[in-house]
Amino acid sequence: MNTDRLIEHLADRLSPVQPLRTPGFRALVWLGGASAFLGILALSMTSAADVAINGTGIAFVGPQLVAVLTGILAAWAAFRSVIPGYSRMAFIWPLVAGVGWIGTLAIGVPQAQTGAILAPHREWMCVAVIVLSGGPLMAAMWLMLRRGAPLHPSVTAALAALAVGALANVAACVSHPHADNAITLLWHGATIAVLVGVAAVTGRLALTWDVRALRAPVTGAQ
């Protein structure tokens, strides 16, 4: 195929496009939708007794704030990762926040009761909330990310999963009180880790350069 001919072909197929808004703006849009969705979900599942059990102490509120921060930074980094020309340093901040979130939860681990941590019948509900509420959020983010460039598909998908998991984790914590942070760390942390891992592996398949359709008419005409 001749390059000059390809350029003519691309110019013939040119249609006006609206430049994407900045990654920060797009992250805000997604976070707004995600917050509304999770807020409604959490409110519908939370009773006054749950709120009373959770309390407003730093032991409960601290990890939630750091989890929200992790979600915000991960969403922002995911949207940045599909725009060519940005530094990849942004990928580090969600990881730092994630480690901080684990740290805030780990503080409660030494006091935890092993029996309570390993009581699966109690915690599957949390796993279900994170996974099921994360589905629509992930789908929405995937639709938004697809409009970008799949420069680092695995990293982008992993960041998206981290954003979804971190925020869904807050909804699960609010709507389902836990005996201590160790349970949250083990069950929520493991669930999010699995989601991030699956996203990283499948991201390369889900986010691809879609150029074959553009090339086909030119090569077919040869």
Place this chain on the structure above:
Amino acid sequence: MTTSLPNDDQLGWLMRAAQSGDSAAYVRLLHDLTPRIRRVIARQRGFVGTEEVEDLLQDVLLSLHAVRATYDPSRPFMPWVLAIVRNRLVDGARRYARSAGREVHIDDADVTFSEPATNPNQEGPGDVEALRRAVGALPDGQRQAIELLKLQQLSLKEAAAVSGSTVGALKVATHRAMVALRKALGTKET
């Protein structure tokens, strides 16, 4: 327009026009970008041929077209382009590594398989004079069978007609002659 290469601002302006649907600006932009991208590819992939450079260049142009909405007019243009070029080069290298791992390069595919390396079991001509002496030393019946069937390459029926013998007798004579020749020439039966 001057013949000098347009700067980043001019390229960014052309891209903004292209985002608005201006085909002429887009053609100008891609023609301006092509030599730059070609140079980058040739520099970073010095080991590939001209054809591969053109393939990679076209891959970059297609990718650039597919994600043209990701260019933010308030940001510099060339870093945006170079990020796409780098990414496509890495993908290209990955594809190349994958396909190279599955391919077996054959420099000289001999259709008839006549080369000695492909015929390890075949005996060479050996000592022709010794063979001639060994054939001459065979009994008359065996020597005639060898001459008719192996040297003149007649069929069994033809050889039987020429020698006045039977097909069965010729087979036996040939077999015995071959055994005697191997013994005389010191070769093993294969």
